[in-house]
Amino acid sequence: MANKIYFITGGARSGKSAFAENLAKGVAGKRAYIATAQALDPEMAVKIERHRKDRDTVWDTYEEPLAVAELLRKLSNRYQVVLLDCLTLWLSNVIAHAAGDDAVTARSLELVAAIKDFGGSCIVVSNEVGLGIVPDNPLARKFRDFAGMVNQKMAGGAGGGYFTAYGVPVEIK
Secondary structure: OOOOEEEEEEOOOOOHHHHHHHHHOOOOOOEEEEEOOOOOOHHHHHHHHHHHHHOOOOEEEEEOOOOHHHHHHHHOOOOOEEEEEOHHHHHHHHHHHOOOHHHHHHHHHHHHHHHHHOOOEEEEEEEOOOOOOOOOOHHHHHHHHHHHHHHHHHHHHOOEEEEEEOOEEEEOO
């Protein structure tokens, strides 16, 4: 499993993160966990704390909501595997902070390139948001469209791809 990108997607609460962590156990060496969530409300703070406690001690955790590409470049020589959880949370952070659509696209492509350039294995978790109804507002549609674009770029560069539903991963690539 060395020097490979694994892309894991599915709906909310589909078992993506647990599957990704189990997949990473198959890689020998030092592991980094990049968490992109931010505790912007009490519910999310509780969820983040639960994830911290559930993660076993073999992970070095980096909580980075925006500068993930930069962090990956710094970690490249120090870790054999990096788990990025989650690409769509990162994207929502970028959309909230970027100056326009071109900036979001540029940051997304920069992250995809950094993942491809990483010296070890990258396991990337992302939500599939295109299977539901068309969102009723422009911001939600923009997010859905950007998520579809970045998910396609990640899946295209991945050596392995999985879709999770009901806690069951299905290999699709």
